[in-house]
Amino acid sequence: MNSQSSSSRAPNIRDVARAAGVSHQTVSRVLNDSPNLRPETRQKVLDVIAAMSYRPNQAARALVTSRSHTIGVLVATRAAAYGVQTILYEIEDAARYAGYRLAIATSSSDDESVSEALAQLIGQAAEAVVVVAPQSRVFDALARTAPLHIPFVMLDSSRRDAGHSISVDQFEGARLATAHLIDLGHRHIVHLAGPQDWIEAEARMQGFLREVGDHELYVDPPLLGDWTAESGYRVGRELVKRVDFTAVFCSNDLIALGLLHALREAEVRVPEDVSVVGFDDVPEAAHFSPPLTTIRQDFAEVGRRAIGLLLAELGSGGARHTEAIPAQLVVRATTAPPRL
């Protein structure tokens, strides 16, 4: 009774069938939880499967069913690590729970790279694709690519003019941040924006401009960062040469961190001289110096909804939420009324 002969070939369904004294089809039925099976037969087969440590061949399965049980994830950025990673973990969880595997392809934001990554996913027969691509050019590249014949969803994109899109409400989040500053009494607020081609950055800027405009405040041309603390620091060093503002709304927490660094270097006190608001609420924001007032995004919810949407479309019974996820203001220690 050698349960594991040292053969060169892995056991297949017929080997199992032979050992169990049934037909290969019966084994298949066991594997696929067919209802019409005598309990003893099922158990017998299961025992043999365990004894031979048989594993169904996914390739063969995929070939005959033309279903890969794979969801592709296209990550079109290396920046914004916190959000992307959180979303990724959540997607993996939700997908696995629904019986799907994940295939990941990364790319830069140029057309060629995006469609290459997409081709890779399609080549793997992904049944659906999640695009974590916060840049509008990625969005465009995707639109330009031959139409996808599979369900897909774009994350972190507020544009809803094609396919599906899920994101935290960036616009409202930015308004929340700006309104907070205005409520405190600030009248001249600078916006330190993210890269112009990022949809989120654009939405946050629009939210800021709208809120400032609604209060008929002076609108300063937004300054540009690239999401990194380094860029926040760089822009911050220029900014401190001016003395005409009392608050800064940063497009993300890292930029805010860099800005805080520049302000501290220039001996500008926060929040006494200048108030600062960030965006994202990364876990570290609570420990910045001073702890950062910011806008919280529920990235995990984004990931969950993405998979829910795709599963619904694949007919596997996922839920379908189309409304935007609200952002939330978290007040800490970088905001205070301006000095008189």
Added chain:
Amino acid sequence: MNSQSSSSRAPNIRDVARAAGVSHQTVSRVLNDSPNLRPETRQKVLDVIAAMSYRPNQAARALVTSRSHTIGVLVATRAAAYGVQTILYEIEDAARYAGYRLAIATSSSDDESVSEALAQLIGQAAEAVVVVAPQSRVFDALARTAPLHIPFVMLDSSRRDAGHSISVDQFEGARLATAHLIDLGHRHIVHLAGPQDWIEAEARMQGFLREVGDHELYVDPPLLGDWTAESGYRVGRELVKRVDFTAVFCSNDLIALGLLHALREAEVRVPEDVSVVGFDDVPEAAHFSPPLTTIRQDFAEVGRRAIGLLLAELGSGGARHTEAIPAQLVVRATTAPPRL
């Protein structure tokens, strides 16, 4: 000449062959870059392939060749986002360059979860596995699992007693950090360690203890954090009640951030009253308050070597580096000689 009939079935190799007036085997030869083909024949086939937008079926290919061209990545943690993400990106790049795809499975650190994730990867017929699992229990769980018959490599693990392991030299890195503090004149250094079951945390602690021991300095029992800024803050608040130390070596940058927060709150000046050293050199460390002296790890190199090792073992010509990757001291503004 309808290049794309609205048929229900995707074109297969025989459809292409028929349209090109050749045999299916000739098409296969074109797909696999066989040398013995008349250039005109090859071109003709390529034209037809493009016209029909034919894509080879990976499942069929995998079935017949029993090669999946997939490398599995087992991520057994949700913490330590920066390192993991950097490694992941680099692995994806290197793998793609070598013609491999990535399958990702995440897990917690308990046995069941790890072997479940591993089973998932094996089920996908991964040809090799990269285990990003810095916890010793994951290591153990893996060892306890039925022996893997495929090449695998563990990252961020300094234990080399089974399989392959690639990591930055944590032990030396910790010595570097500690030596820096001792050189400055510190005689009572506290170590704020990471979770005990993490191999890296253990190695860093050992490095610290060795260096301190070599100088016959007083050794304080290390305090424990969980990698997060929050834990650094929490421990830091207890720590400031004591006044018997002049320097703290933190097991990672986030813990250091939390500690800096606690110190600031207690009006302990850094580096005048207390020096602080971190570990990792996350991009934000340069903008902490004050900018953090820390140990830099080349995570990208870790990822590259991992794939190189696996490819070498798979016979695809990757390079084989077995030596540890050196860590590097980055001196910024949180370290200074102790006050007299």
Added chain:
DNA sequence: TCCGCGGATGTGAACGTACACATCCGCTTT
């Protein structure tokens, strides 16, 4: 008693590709 029915199981084929081998052809070599 016989028919019909439905649960349990078996049989054959198909999925789309690569591999082993066969064939064909034109050229060189003897």
Added chain:
DNA sequence: AAAGCGGATGTGTACGTTCACATCCGCGGA
């Protein structure tokens, strides 16, 4: 001129699974 050779191409089959359909069996109702 015949044999040998190698490049170019074609033929048949295996890979491991699921699907469609066939078969078998025992039981209840006419």
